[in-house]
Amino acid sequence: MTNQEKFIVIGSNCFSGACFVDYVLGDNPNSRVTGISRSPEKRDVFLPYKSKGKERFHFHALDLNKHLNEIVSVIREFRPDYIVNFSAQGMVAQSWENPGQWFQTNSMALMRLADKLKRESYLKRFVQISTPEVYGSCTGHIKEDAPLNPSTPYAASKASGDLSLIPFYKNYNFPVVFTRATNVYGAYQQLYRIIPRTVIYIKIHLQGGGRAVKSYIHIRDVCAATLQIARCGTTGQIYHISPDGEGISIVDLVNMICAKMGRPLEDCVTMAEERLGQDAFYLINSDKLKDSLGWRPQISLEKGIAEVINWVEENFDVLQSSPLDYIHQP
Amino acid sequence: MTNQEKFIVIGSNCFSGACFVDYVLGDNPNSRVTGISRSPEKRDVFLPYKSKGKERFHFHALDLNKHLNEIVSVIREFRPDYIVNFSAQGMVAQSWENPGQWFQTNSMALMRLADKLKRESYLKRFVQISTPEVYGSCTGHIKEDAPLNPSTPYAASKASGDLSLIPFYKNYNFPVVFTRATNVYGAYQQLYRIIPRTVIYIKIHLQGGGRAVKSYIHIRDVCAATLQIARCGTTGQIYHISPDGEGISIVDLVNMICAKMGRPLEDCVTMAEERLGQDAFYLINSDKLKDSLGWRPQISLEKGIAEVINWVEENFDVLQSSPLDYIHQP
Numbered sequence: 001m002t003n004q005e006k007f008i009v010i011g012s013n014c015f016s017g018a019c020f021v022d023y024v025l026g027d028n029p030n031s032r033v034t035g036i037s038r039s040p041e042k043r044d045v046f047l048p049y050k051s052k053g054k055e056r057f058h059f060h061a062l063d064l065n066k067h068l069n070e071i072v073s074v075i076r077e078f079r080p081d082y083i084v085n086f087s088a089q090g091m092v093a094q095s096w097e098n099p100g101q102w103f104q105t106n107s108m109a110l111m112r113l114a115d116k117l118k119r120e121s122y123l124k125r126f127v128q129i130s131t132p133e134v135y136g137s138c139t140g141h142i143k144e145d146a147p148l149n150p151s152t153p154y155a156a157s158k159a160s161g162d163l164s165l166i167p168f169y170k171n172y173n174f175p176v177v178f179t180r181a182t183n184v185y186g187a188y189q190q191l192y193r194i195i196p197r198t199v200i201y202i203k204i205h206l207q208g209g210g211r212a213v214k215s216y217i218h219i220r221d222v223c224a225a226t227l228q229i230a231r232c233g234t235t236g237q238i239y240h241i242s243p244d245g246e247g248i249s250i251v252d253l254v255n256m257i258c259a260k261m262g263r264p265l266e267d268c269v270t271m272a273e274e275r276l277g278q279d280a281f282y283l284i285n286s287d288k289l290k291d292s293l294g295w296r297p298q299i300s301l302e303k304g305i306a307e308v309i310n311w312v313e314e315n316f317d318v319l320q321s322s323p324l325d326y327i328h329q330p
Numbered sequence: 331m332t333n334q335e336k337f338i339v340i341g342s343n344c345f346s347g348a349c350f351v352d353y354v355l356g357d358n359p360n361s362r363v364t365g366i367s368r369s370p371e372k373r374d375v376f377l378p379y380k381s382k383g384k385e386r387f388h389f390h391a392l393d394l395n396k397h398l399n400e401i402v403s404v405i406r407e408f409r410p411d412y413i414v415n416f417s418a419q420g421m422v423a424q425s426w427e428n429p430g431q432w433f434q435t436n437s438m439a440l441m442r443l444a445d446k447l448k449r450e451s452y453l454k455r456f457v458q459i460s461t462p463e464v465y466g467s468c469t470g471h472i473k474e475d476a477p478l479n480p481s482t483p484y485a486a487s488k489a490s491g492d493l494s495l496i497p498f499y500k501n502y503n504f505p506v507v508f509t510r511a512t513n514v515y516g517a518y519q520q521l522y523r524i525i526p527r528t529v530i531y532i533k534i535h536l537q538g539g540g541r542a543v544k545s546y547i548h549i550r551d552v553c554a555a556t557l558q559i560a561r562c563g564t565t566g567q568i569y570h571i572s573p574d575g576e577g578i579s580i581v582d583l584v585n586m587i588c589a590k591m592g593r594p595l596e597d598c599v600t601m602a603e604e605r606l607g608q609d610a611f612y613l614i615n616s617d618k619l620k621d622s623l624g625w626r627p628q629i630s631l632e633k634g635i636a637e638v639i640n641w642v643e644e645n646f647d648v649l650q651s652s653p654l655d656y657i658h659q660p
Binding site for chain 2: 096099100103104107108111112115136145147148149150151152153155156157159160163164166167170171
């Protein structure tokens with residue numbers, strides 16, 4: 001793919017957004033990317049794209065809740081082929097504390113953005129990064145047509161945001177596609193997420209007492225899927241992104257990390273309570289993405305975790321001076 | 331039913347809300363009702379409850395978007411058994427013009443209210459008045475588990491509001507039930523709605539060129555269903571409310587009204603364009619309500635329309651001095 005391609009990445013400061021910027025710059029040497037996030041760019045240790053394509057990336061510190069008109073101006077001037085929207089209030093448990101903020105960003109602001117962009121003819125695709133949390137507690141392998149049944153304000157706000165785009169698709173052919181990836185991990189991830197946190201802390205409080213089974217996918221597999229969906233997905237469709245296999249319990253995950261770092265599990269684990277509205281188990285089915293777009297996951301959990309450990313060890317001094325806990329910004 | 335029952339009706343100024351207040355005051359002589367709407371009480375001609383139970387009804391002009399804390403204080407002091415929430419930005423076509431206002435009222439404000447009320451132990455039921463518009467364009471008879479697929483910002487905002495309540499139900503046993511009634515009509519309805527509008531104007535612009543098939547249900551049938559759902563519905567469930575039969579095209583509806591008023595159809599109809607995102611046809615299935623709660627519709631369309639004509643004729647001087655078009659309040 002050597003065509004010129006222009007991307008707007010909203011939420012370029014977040015882990016997935018920054019990795020997607022990096023992936024696009026690397027995938028197509030003729031690509032240009034404009035990143036938008038509400039905060040100034042993060043420290044280099046959290047921004048994989050810093051090492052490449054500097055002249056092809058530009059950044060604007062703009063907040064979707066406060067600077068909608070400025071963001072729309074940036075978009076209209078740049079005339080992107082693709083907009084990929086990672087921006088969201090992303091924390092699940094915290095969403096109980098002030099759900100209005102989650103609805104504001106994940107539903108209201110998104111809907112207002114789509115309303116402004118519904119007639120932009122240059123736009124080939126608007127990729128909305130959704131979440132399988134919208135399905136709530138499920139068992140088995142979930143397909144894209146599973147009913148929306150959110151268990152938390154976070155999940156409800158994301159489901160609301162997804163629904164808010166559908167009328168624009170139906171009536172203006174707004175070129176939206178939705179991706180719902182299972183838990184993403186990788187180097188550069190926020191330090192309060194379980195894999196980097198485990199690597200750094202070793203001793204960690206396990207949410208759900210470690211019984212919960214989750215499925216993790218490496219961010220580069222997600223980036224490859226997202227780019228493919230942006231280029232070739234069918235407008236209006238939802239695409240799941242998930243690895244092969246049956247998931248892993250948190251205790252087994254921590255065990256794997258401990259083993260790779262040469263520490264016994266018993267030294268590293270204390271128990272914590274189940275969090276409110278935690279969905280006990282889900283595994284999303286990504287046959288649609290595999291069958292229709294030929295995507296396959298490439299990075300095993302073993303290999304991906306080794307990469308995270310490597311990133312932490314190489315940057316340990318810098319990471320230790322970074323906040324290790326989630327800091328909420330309204 | 332002669333128990334003391336306390337109701338809070340939010341949106342008591344709207345057609346359905348005011349009729350529900352009237353229905354409750356009449357159904358149970360020991361009931362007490364507190365009405366809440368953002369505007370002062372409407373003229374008596376639009377408030378059926380004015381003729382009965384004055385000492386059992388109190389009204390507060392409070393806006394869910396602006397006076398949430400005051401509304402919560404009223405609720406906590408009154409300690410209702412039931413809250414029935416009719417408040418909404420309700421216009422479908424107009425929702426395209428400023429969808430943010432629809433999301434603000436129908437999703438954000440509702441979610442914030444539920445967040446405040448999630449631990450009120452006296453509350454037996456929170457009845458959320460939803461809409462079959464959440465299903466978008468469908469064919470056949472729609473059951474309550476049909477997927478959410480909204481075609482307009484109005485529909486998306488109502489679907490978002492419904493979803494926003496589910497986490498509170500799941501995690502706090504918030505006693506929500508949802509009703510989705512087909513098109514409601516009756517005396518006291520806003521004059522811009524098709525049945526009273528047709529009666530008043532005779533000459534009317536038909537949306538959708540009159541081909542669209544709709545189903546109409548009389549407000550008293552809806553009130554009876556809503557009250558029964560409030561009292562005996564299963565928390566967390568959705569209940570459809572619809573009449574028997576297969577619906578009626580708008581042109582046949584207007585024809586029926588013209589015939590009852592002794593005017594030929596040709597004198598009364600001019601054609602208008604399809605409105606954006608109008609759902610061509612749906613008929614919702616209310617077997618669940620009928621089977622589980624024994625509700626049956628009582629008022630035929632013929633009888634109900636005769637009642638509307640009668641209301642218009644008896645109040646024609648007052649109604650003529652009322653605005654005949656929808657006036658949007660942000």
